[in-house]
Amino acid sequence: MKTSKPTTNEMQAVEQTIGKILRWGVIVAATIMIIGLLLYLMSGSLGVATHYHVKNFSELLQGLVTGKPYAVMMTGIFALILTPVLRVVVSIYSFYREHDSLYMVITSLVLVILLTSFWLGIEFHL
Template sequence: MDKDTKQQTTEEMADVQLIIGKILRLGVLVSATVMLIGLLLLIVKGNGGYPNNTFPTDFTEIWHGIAQLKPYAIMMLGIFLLILTPVLRVIVSIYSFYREGDNLYVVITTIVLVILGISFVFGILR
C-alpha cells in the first residue's frame, strides 16, 4: 500500500468513526424523544391505553398501539429504537473493518451481529 492510499484509508476511517458517533448520539436522542412523547401522552390520557396496566409485547401490538396513540406502545417503540442503536453501530463497524482490510475483525463483528440477530429472534419467539 503506498503512502497516499494509507492516508486516504486513515481519513476514511476517521470519517467512519465520526459517523458511528453520530449514529449513537442520534439513536439515543430519537429514542429518548419517542419515549418522552409516550410519557407525555401517558400523563395527558391518564392511562397506558391497555387494560390492567399491561403493555404490548410483540411488534404487531406495538404497531397497532402506535396507530391508536397508546402511550405504552409509543414508549415500547422508544425502547426498541434504543436497542437498535448499537446494532446499527455493529453494522457500520463491519463496513469500517472491511474498508480497512481487517478481515479478522470483519469476521468477529459479523459473528457479533449474528448473535444479536439470534437473540432478537429468540426474544420474539419467547
C-alpha cells in the same frame, strides 16, 4: 474489484459516523420516550390492561396508530436497542474497508448473536 486501503481521513469519517449514529439514536429514542410519557400524563393511562405485554410488531404498530402511550414508549425502547445494533453493522463495513478480515468476522458473529437473541426473545416470549 479490490478496494484500496482506506485513508486516515476515511477511517475518521467512519468513526465520526458511528459516533453520530450512537448520539442520534439516543436522542431519537429519548424523544420518542418523552412523547410517550407526555401522552401517558395527558391521558392518565397507558392504554392497556395491567400486566399486558405486546406479542408482536403488528400489535405495537396498531398501538402506535391509535396513539397508545405504551406503544410509543415501547417504540422508544426499541429504537434505543437498535442503536448499538446499527453501530455493529457500520463497524462491519468499517472493518471491510480496512481489509481487516479477522475483526470483520468477529463483528459479524456479534451481529449474528444479537439477531439470534432478538429472535429467541420473541419466540420464547410468545
